[in-house]
Amino acid sequence: MQQKKGVLAWALILIAVLFLLVMLVLPLVLVASEALAKGWQVYVKAITEPFAVKALALTLEATVLAVISNTLFGLASAFLLTKFAFRGEALLGACIDLPFAISPVVAGLFFVMLFGRMSPIYPFLRAEHIAIVFAVPGIILATVFVTFPFITRELVPVMEAQGRDEEEAAATFGASGWQIFRHVTLPNIKWALLYGVILCTARAMGEFGAVSVVSGHVRGKTNTLPLHIEILYNEYNFTAAFAVASILVILAIVILILRNLVEWRAKRGLKHAD
Numbered sequence: 001m002q003q004k005k006g007v008l009a010w011a012l013i014l015i016a017v018l019f020l021l022v023m024l025v026l027p028l029v030l031v032a033s034e035a036l037a038k039g040w041q042v043y044v045k046a047i048t049e050p051f052a053v054k055a056l057a058l059t060l061e062a063t064v065l066a067v068i069s070n071t072l073f074g075l076a077s078a079f080l081l082t083k084f085a086f087r088g089e090a091l092l093g094a095c096i097d098l099p100f101a102i103s104p105v106v107a108g109l110f111f112v113m114l115f116g117r118m119s120p121i122y123p124f125l126r127a128e129h130i131a132i133v134f135a136v137p138g139i140i141l142a143t144v145f146v147t148f149p150f151i152t153r154e155l156v157p158v159m160e161a162q163g164r165d166e167e168e169a170a171a172t173f174g175a176s177g178w179q180i181f182r183h184v185t186l187p188n189i190k191w192a193l194l195y196g197v198i199l200c201t202a203r204a205m206g207e208f209g210a211v212s213v214v215s216g217h218v219r220g221k222t223n224t225l226p227l228h229i230e231i232l233y234n235e236y237n238f239t240a241a242f243a244v245a246s247i248l249v250i251l252a253i254v255i256l257i258l259r260n261l262v263e264w265r266a267k268r269g270l271k272h273a274d
Contacts, residue, residue, distance in 0.1 A: 074151025108213025134216030154196030
């Protein structure tokens, strides 16, 4: 019996290793080899040409703004869902999860219908020279939409486990709402918050579907890195496409390292607390 368990364990390990090799390691090796296929100088030229630099800048801009807005929304919504009982609580939770259920392409179409030429508010936007769809604001809105559940869903379980006793005790001793949040709530959720921020950042940087619909693919203006990679690939400029893709790979690896560090620190903090 013990021998059968050992064989099964090794079989499962082998399957897991093969899966990771095919789905993770080989693609990374392929990206690196194709990016450097024509030499280091071609690689540097591909990632430093103006369109690539502007795409990177737009990706970082949309990511930073999405993370900031989702952090504020995530804190507020998680606090509301866990510290208060109210009508519509289940509805709010379902609305927060909506981006998980809707295709990003559908989300992009939603913003096109809401702010595009067919929108009832389009005449006002045009009169005021406000461009949302096929402009940077539309990209930011689409990125915010597809990423806003991440921080809330990381915070809610932690805050539910924390309960309300500590906040209520602090309020009894006369602490203000800000003091309660800063000295009681935030220390208990900081690792979950950081973890949610990291997941939100990773999702924002790699977003393609919704951004592709609302961007208009204006080269040098509304193309993020994923869209720029698609254009290069469609132009059969494979070396440049893989070179730019390697930037996203490097950023993803950095985010993965940060995520593991946050998990390690969180587990270490739980052990010390015990």
